[in-house]
Amino acid sequence: MTAIATIRIQDADFDIAQEIAALGKGRTDIGAVVSFSGICRGSENGEPIAALTLEHYPGMAEAEIRRHAEEAMSRWPLSGLTVIHRVGRIRPGENIVLVVTASQHRQAAFQAAEFLMDYLKTSAPFWKREESARGSSWIEARDHDDAAAARWTKS
Amino acid sequence: MKVKYFAWVRERIGRAEETIEPPADIRTIGELIDWLAGRDEASAYAFEKPKVIRAAIDHAHVQQDAAISGAREIAFFPPMTGG
Numbered sequence: 001m002t003a004i005a006t007i008r009i010q011d012a013d014f015d016i017a018q019e020i021a022a023l024g025k026g027r028t029d030i031g032a033v034v035s036f037s038g039i040c041r042g043s044e045n046g047e048p049i050a051a052l053t054l055e056h057y058p059g060m061a062e063a064e065i066r067r068h069a070e071e072a073m074s075r076w077p078l079s080g081l082t083v084i085h086r087v088g089r090i091r092p093g094e095n096i097v098l099v100v101t102a103s104q105h106r107q108a109a110f111q112a113a114e115f116l117m118d119y120l121k122t123s124a125p126f127w128k129r130e131e132s133a134r135g136s137s138w139i140e141a142r143d144h145d146d147a148a149a150a151r152w153t154k155s
Numbered sequence: 156m157k158v159k160y161f162a163w164v165r166e167r168i169g170r171a172e173e174t175i176e177p178p179a180d181i182r183t184i185g186e187l188i189d190w191l192a193g194r195d196e197a198s199a200y201a202f203e204k205p206k207v208i209r210a211a212i213d214h215a216h217v218q219q220d221a222a223i224s225g226a227r228e229i230a231f232f233p234p235m236t237g238g
Contacts, residue, residue, distance in 0.1 A: 038238055054237065057161055057230060060214035061237075085237060097238055117238060123216060125230075126237025127162035138163045141234030 005069035005081040009061055011088040014098055023080040023102050030079045032106040034113045036099045042092035044139065050131040052139075054087045054096070057125035061085070068119045072101070075115070076108035083116060085126060115152050122149040156223070158191075160201070161232035164208065167201035177223075184210045185219035187229070202231075209234060 006022075008014075016037055024030050040052050065083050072081060080102040090096055099116045103109040120126075128139040159172045181190050185205070192202035202208060210217050211230040223229060 055162055056237070057159070057211070057214075057232065060211055060230065063214045064216075121238035122235060124237050125161065125211070125232060125235055127233065128236045129162075138233065139236045141236050145238075 003073050003078045003080050005066065005073065005083070007062060007065050007069060007082075008084045009056060009058075009065075009087060010084065011086065013086070013095055014084045016095075016098060016100075019082050019084065019098060019100055023082055023100055027079070029104060030102045031104045032109040033100060033102045034106070034109040035101075036097075036113050036117055037095055038097040038117075040090045040092050040094050040096055044130055044132075047132050047134070049092065050133075051089050051091045052096070053089050053129045053131070053136075054085075055127045055129070056085070056087050060125050064124045065120065068116055068123070072112040072116055076101075076103065076112040078103050078108060078112055081112070081116075083120070085120070085124070087126070118145070118149040118152060121145040156226050157228045159228065159230040161230065163233055164201050164231050167197060169197050182222055182224065183219065184212075184217060184221050184223060184229070187223055188219070188231070191231075207233065 016035055020033055020035055069081055078101055082100040084098040086096055099113050101109040101112040122145050129136055130139055158175050160168050165171050177187055177190055181187050188202050188205045192199045208231050212226045213228055
């Protein structure tokens with residue numbers, strides 16, 4: 001059975017258990033499912049934050065995630081893959097992003113999930129703005145996220 | 156061609172998108188950034204550090220030496236912070 005990537009960008013929250021169940025529904029070839037969820041922290045650099053607002057580039061965001069989902073499916077033997085990224089205003093404790101990978105064995109599922117998250121951080125067109133007592137400001141990109149993505153580059 | 160701006164690039168320029176007709180001698184993304192920055196104060200502020208600005212042509216990331224001919228939609232934005 002060929003793997004199908006489900007990619008969604010949405011304002012609404014997602015249900016992790018429901019997404020995992022949907023990926024495995026009616027199948028008995030999956031031996032491993034890895035899920036990563038990114039959650040809004042209540043503080044950034046020691047400063048409490050009230051909320052994050054996520055902006056994205058409609059059209060390109062989907063295309064960029066799909067390109068990396070397809071690369072993940074060509075690099076690892078995946079049975080299924082789901083990426084959900086929320087946009088809009090998100091409060092501390094709420095979900096931001098979900099990556100679920102399914103495979104026959106755990107190694108492919110772990111690696112593909114990490115690969116996808118590293119690329120989502122650095123090349124999917126989303127931007128976070130934080131609100132705190134001092135006002136609101138755009139979060140700056142981090143060098144260590146670039147380094148994390150670079151280690152997957154094939155030499 | 157249509158140009159879109161995101162995050163603080165959008166805020167500094169003061170609009171999310173516009174249609175532009177750059178002169179024929181503007182051939183690359185880098186040259187387009189310089190041309191846009193020279194239009195007014197808001198654009199100059201948005202593009203004051205051109206090396207920081209990321210660009211996409213028709214929904215795909217490009218470098219600043221990329222040719223703009225044939226582009227339908229060009230986007231400028233800061234480094235991404237999703238995930």
